[in-house]
Amino acid sequence: MKCRKCGGRAVLELRRHNTAFCAEDFLAFFRRHTLETIRRWKMFTRDEPLLVAVSGGKDSLALWDVLLDAGYAAAGLYLDLGIFDYSRESKAKCQAFAGERGARLLVVSVAEEVGAGIPHVREATRRPTCSACGLSKRYIMNKTALEGGFTVVVTGHNLDDEAATLLGSTLRWDESSLARQTPVLEATHPKLVRRVKPLFRTSERETAAYAFLRGIDYIVAECPFARGATSITHKELLNRLEDVSPGSKAMFFLNYLDRARHLFLAREQADLRECGRCGQTTTGEVCAFCKLADQVRRARGSEAPAATEPADPPAARGLIADLRAASEIHAP
């Protein structure tokens, strides 16, 4: 297979674009595609201070790499979820990446904010892990950006993430989720920071290839909680469609944005106010994050925020041990 640009040996075929590139031309294509998305969707300007949420995975580090190379003022934010070796390894990769590039990296501990790390939150609240984790991430990202004077939060969500989320919302006909799914979440309240997803038109195979070809040392092991997650099943289903009909994922999500999202948006009228406890935005009196943190504190038998590595409640010890063991399978 030959590179479409230079005719040299191709290293990656992009079936949905009916093309292939050599390493150098693919990297240029990836950068151009990402920067064009930022411009076309008016995500942010070169003058704005950006906070890039980095997990140590391929997507967020590839995106941070592109932004830094393009000269954006992009600081990283790593959220330490407290997931044993998985978190330790992913944090180390983010710190190494930032160190090599002289970039600023903020590290925030979920345990300090919520009262316990994610494995313990699951036990304390019985809420699905990915749901509690997502809620905590969104809250902390917004709060950290507000406090640090960042005007935009940038996340590494890719086309596969977005298409899988859309499939899940559609299967449930969750009108509220459908209305909220967009690559640019505007700041509709003074306490909300704009949140954008510059990789929403890029497949995760492309971001993995970019990270590999750039020599980015990312964490390949998946989060131990993601195993068996419904969103992964949705991704697998979409990849089967993509195999038979290249471009299906892009058509599904991008055409939703163009042709259908406005139908749901008209019904979504969120009346945002400030949480009576923390001052962040909510549609009720107390925000979902404060309620989550209350649940955690009650379950752990203390009103005071727990330490970074709190003791496990008796009922949780078996599961926590299992998760710790699962997390350590791939440890160096």
Add this chain to the structure above:
Amino acid sequence: MGSFDPRRPGGAAPPGRATFWYSLGSMRVVLRNQGREVEISGRRRVKELLAELGVLPETVLVIRGRELLTIDEVAREDDVIELRPVISGGGAA
């Protein structure tokens, strides 16, 4: 041979990390993080290799040494091929 699970990431493990293998012949197909190896005798195109293992091309990077292979490349008998899954995630952030 164990069944192949494309959502389990492989590769990127630093030297010295535990490595496991699928086994079928002399070409070695490696998933470092998954704990499997396939050995396959004879040359074949990457596309055929993936089909044989039941792996969708969209779900992996095919790596030989420090290079990526497209689906029409030929993997040789003495090659060590890494299939690195690209699917990640669980919850939305």
